[in-house]
Amino acid sequence: MTWKLSEAMTYKKLYGILLLLASLLANQAAFAAKPAPPKDNKLVEIGQRIYREGLLPSGQPLRAVVQGDLGLSGVQAACIKCHRRSGLGTIEGGSSVLPVTGTSLYQPGPAGLWQRFGFKTQSSDIFRPAYTDATLGKAIREGVTPTQRALRAPMPKYALGNEDMKALIAYLKTLSNAPSPGVDETTMHVATVIAPDADPAERKAMLDVIEAYLKDKNSETRGETRRRQTSKEVMFTSYRKLDLSVWELQGAPETWEAQLVEKYRQRPVFALVSGLAGNHWEPVHAFCEHTEVACLFPNTDVPVIQPDDFFTVYFSRGLSLEAEVLAKHLAAQAPSGPIVQVFRDTPKGAIAAEQFRQALQAAGQTAPKERKLGSDEKLDAKFWIELVKTEHPGALVLWLRSDDLAGAEAAGLDKVNTYLSASLVRDQVPQSLKALPNIHLVATWDTAEARQPRVARAQVWLQSRKVPFTHEILQVDTFWTLLTVTDATKHLAGNFSPAYLIERIEDMTESVGVLSIYPHLSLGPGQRFAAKSARVWKFSADGTLMPASEWINP
Template sequence: MLDKERSFARIRILLRGVVFAQVQRPASLALVLFFALALDAGNLSAAPATLATAGVSSAGKPAADAGETIFRRGIQGSGQALVATRDGGVQLQGAAAACINCHRPSGLGAKAGRDTIPPITGRYLFHPRAKDMEDLDLPYVDGIRADRDPYTDETIARAIRSGLNSEGKPLSYLMPQFALNDADMAALIAYLKRLDQRRPRGVADTVLHFATIITPDADPVKRRGMLDVLQQYFTDKNVFPLGATPPLRTSRRMMFMVNRRWQLHVWELTGPSDGWEQQLKQHLAAEPVFAVLSGLGGKTWAPIHAFCEDEAIPCLFPNVETPVGGDSDFYSLYLSKGVLLEAELIAKKILGADGTGRGRAVKSVRQIYRAGDSGEAAAQALAAALKQHGIAVSSRVVRPDENVAKALKGAARTDALVMWLRPADIAALAAAPAPKASTAVFMSGLMGGLEHAPLPPSWRSSTSLAYPVDLPERRRYRVDYAFGWFAIRHIPVVAEQVQADTYLACGLLAETLSHMVDTFVGDYLVERIEDMLERRILTGYYPRLTLASGQRFASKGGYIVRFAEPDGVRLVAEGDWIVP
């Protein structure tokens, strides 16, 4: 059942999101530097053209019109690749020329260093001239201009084709000049006019509404810990004086103002996963929300991921061990790939790609996991990675009533043993003989409890842990603030990483909203998080967090570690931080 659910979700996600991952990459070296992205724009034209032919939009729905496909994918109404020319004669084609690369999915632009990409949605393009910001009744974004002539359809067309602004002055060198016929130009202008016309869900004059989602198979201890943090954070946030948004006087006056109360809605799902999306739609209809914050999943998060992408709702850093793989969608952001990242770390270690190999080639690998648990997806990912290199991989699924020691029979005949097990099963390894010295043994750190994994002393000298977070002594100063906050507010620490990650998600949301001022657009929220995340100092369990456009996983790597002594919890890394 899990395979069917995951396959179905991934098919929809592929159709909905492959284009999105491609078209958000920058189009030239100048923009690579501008957005600090090490991405290859030369590979951006094939997939969008294929999907555009199929009539699938970046949100997984039928393409609205030629204007949207031009803006998001760089595909003209005829189906041909969009062509643009930058100063110096550099030519861009297809997705590399799409407007979304610079002006972002929201159309509200971006700012990096001294360079600013202005907003190009209808209400910003057509606003009347104003003497200063005090007279400009528009939500504040970087790049907004008050003292200029409003655009018309004709001057927008001139700007796109010839690079001249509403007053006939040259635009920035970053702005390419596009070859568009009249029909495509009209379609693009119509799309810009309606791009930001939707009234944001979950946004009232004095309240911002957020949801957190909990699946029925989520760990009840982690659930309580997460909700304690969320509810207390919302309580603290709402202590500040409230009031309606004041007139926009200056960007300085507006920055960091707290003018809306936060309201948390807890959406508890029930029953089989194939009914979750319908439940979520009912929740959304009854309680419209601006974004989903944190959350807690069990064996699958795919239906929630698909729902948030379909409904264009930002889903910010849920606590899930098996996020939906890949960077293909836009609205769902994760702190880590979880056990899927662990599979990549173990694969690199087995293949010797981190330079610290075990001294001999691994030809056969045996994996052990319980059906339906997070380890099943991780085992499948690892098997796929190893089989590409000719390594034989076999799996042993532990039955619900079976002791894990029995499942280990025959493991000694393989070069490597990989265990995707929970603490109870790990503790039960005491009844099984330790593997031979010639067998490399790996286990999931996330599933086992990281440094608190109850690995029997007889197994510690031979077992390596996939560890997709920073080492305990290195992360201590980054989590001390959160745990101090818990202590002052008498929040019991029952699930350390879940509670630290939840607190981190809350802080990231609060900081991002303060910089958004009063521009409550879901796409813009995601874009601002992408821009701001790498400047975050307190990053919790992770040494560094970054989200370039087209990336959905903020922490990119991890360690392979082992216990330093048979009876302690101190870990030592077997090599440097690994980014698969």
């Protein structure tokens, strides 16, 4: 259901008004009496498939007509395309897509408010009456409100039979129908997950930032809570004290999801923020999908890449992105000799090597030669000399950590284009390698000098709170995550839905991204990786980085 603005309105005024209206409408939905939830779970499941997938129980695609004669079907006709997963709507161009949750539909709507802000309407009604099942079905089929006002495009008119309509309405009544159990009247509970193979120094660096940030935020929230109690402004309705749980996992990865389920049972949380892992994140990702808890920007090089998953949002595709970018770069370079990749038999090494192999072959290149190392195999100068002498590489790709590179400078790498992974070496490339003329680094972030203006706010904030600044990328990423999440919660307008939180983050990531280590961050509906490109860098004679490629989005 969509309203359109008059053309006389300026875009600046338009955007401010749309934000206000979206908050007002969502806030109205949050605090309204809720319609009785349907008791037929099977009916709700059918309605969910219609809403999300555009698929009828018969197996036929959902069909609709928009703008008079333009036909839509299947996923293109699915309600989720405009009204989003939460059903709480969004802002698209010059239009605001209204909430379609049961709590918003089954109560009067403020039509007069739209008119006062310049919306073109065909009715002088001050309020839109609450929908009933019958009038809602008519709106979905015929595009008219209970007062017979025509809904404007791009709201389609759907061809739905009575039973299919009943199922869709049953599902709408469940959308964002109850707040997260991780939120109460005064407190929003969040957690951060730390895997047992996380680096201890990185663990401390991340927790230092989180604890300082929440301490600072909660001191502000005391004043915000008073404003929430006395102010009429919708923004203040979401202010809560933030309570942090640190969920430390133990044992083998296959036991982690069960541990998380038990921790959540004991203390439900609204979202998982940041987090840290070594070789695995799959069990945490699975927990968030199964429990429908938002998992926001964990610090991991091995994110789960599942296009249809919703509840986990990452900074980038990590090692997979680096591998694809490097493959594309080398395919264009056409090395004079074979491409040789070296990796350890670990989850990180296997993921990087497999993704690089596939991407190189997809680019029409010969599969690389490979050296797979044991997880504990020691490397020294003898190993590197033998490798170069035996393989005669035209390009050498090393999916290795910085401590694996000892002695590599003795192998004549000044004559071989050698490529390192920023995810694995971090910012700890040995000086002996930086001094060589053909050492490269593939990274999703840019140089320290280029990113300094963007990360200055985080640095100043951490210094003022006396947080040791020991891991720049990790700590700036963590600070950015907290800043983004707390900003997004201000705009929930009392709708404590994990899906709605993610949608608000999707909408605002690009504007907040200017404060990150990445040159560009953005998200859109269904996108789960904010940094979509990487670049190949080369060390100059003085050890600084200079571009060896453009930013590559594979």
